[in-house]
Amino acid sequence: MKTFADKRTTFNKLLTAPEILSMAVAPDALAARVAESVGFKAVFCAGYATSASTLALPDRGILDFGQMLHKLREIVAAVSVPVFADADTGYGDTENVARTVRSFEAAGAAGLFIEDQVWPKRCGHMAGKSVVPAEELAAKIQAAVAARKHQDFLIMSRTDARQVNGLQDALDRSKLYRQAGADIVFVEAPQSVDELKTIAQTFPETPLMSNMIEDGDTPLLTAKQLQDIGFSFTVHPNALTYAHAYADRELLSELATTGKTAKSRAHMIAFNDFNHFVGLEKLNALEAEYAPEKMTSFIE
Structure with missing residues (x-):
């Protein structure tokens, strides 16, 4: 049986491999098991799907820390592949972020991301978002890095500033988050292929995530197209939820x-x-x- 450490090592190798890693968000343990059975090498546990499957409510900051952690544990227990997790804004200040990292790491996640939205947050492709000062998430990233026990537990920064302040602010924020210790960078909701290329060109040596949402703001590209642009992994957040x-x-x-x-x-x-x-x-x-x-x- 693979240990949590084994899964994290595997995820790191997948992330740095020449071929892009394609991941599906699993709304529940059964969906995660199906994803693994058809060949997905890792799965994602995310807020949009969890809010829908657990509460039948939209991704508007209603789902809490305990519910997300419980879903993560269920999914990790159901599969032998790595599971990466959505930790929203960290569920509070830097002390809460440290607790979130310790809890998600103990639950077996391969890593997590935290974002710079004002709470209550909302889906990254919904209108009406706002973002905190960049320094606030930078401090949370530092707290997250300090709280983890194993270096293979990866911390990803997510910025939602593209829709709020434009692409350049999102890039500047992501540079700050990277300097604060983020292992992976995620700029949410770029609005064109050119913007995706700009993100990749800005972070040529940094693992990058892309978010492929049906009917979202970002053009839907294949994994190969995203790989050619320079992305390390791509996630399909809503496909299973909508299909269900x-x-x-x-x-x-x-x-x-x-x-x-x-x-x-x-x-x-x-x-x-x-x-x-x-x-x-x-x-x-x-x-x-x-x-x-x-x-x-x-x-x-």
Whole structure:
């Protein structure tokens, strides 16, 4: 079984490999297990998906530290691949940031990002955002770096200043965050391919993340296109959440209307296949191994 340290080492290697790392945000442990099974080498635990799956509410700062940490633990426990985590604004001041880092690291995350929005924050592609002074997040980055126990636990800075103050301010802030100790830089919501190129040119030696959101402000590019521009990894934050909601609505509409799932059946996994996927045989074998009748041999 891979240790948390093993997963962090793996994530570091993936991040510095020539090929870009493509990650899906998993709304829950089952989605994370599916992502791993189809070949994703790492998964992401993020606020938008967690707020939707846990509270059925938008990404508007309603989800709290405890709920995010609980979801992270569930996802980490479900997969053997690294899990990177969204820590919003750090859930408070620098002392809270230190606590967040210690808690997320202990839960098994490969790293986390913190952002410079004013709380309550909102999804990076929603209107109406505002940002704190850059020095505030720089101090949080320093606190995060100081709080981690292992250097392989990576700290990423995220700035939402592009929509608020323009690209240059976002770049200047990210330079400050990098100087404060951020291992990875994330400029949220660039609005053109040229802006993506400018970000990559500004940070040629720094691991960079891109965010590919359906119907968002950033052009949707393939992983290869982003790799060619200079990005280290790309994340698909909402794809699974939107697909889940669509599938739920289609199936439940049919069920409510017709009383059965005949039309949707072709898009559902089979009973035995699902039980195999979630490890029923392993649990049955474990139960048999420690069945009372078998254990009597140890006490007679």
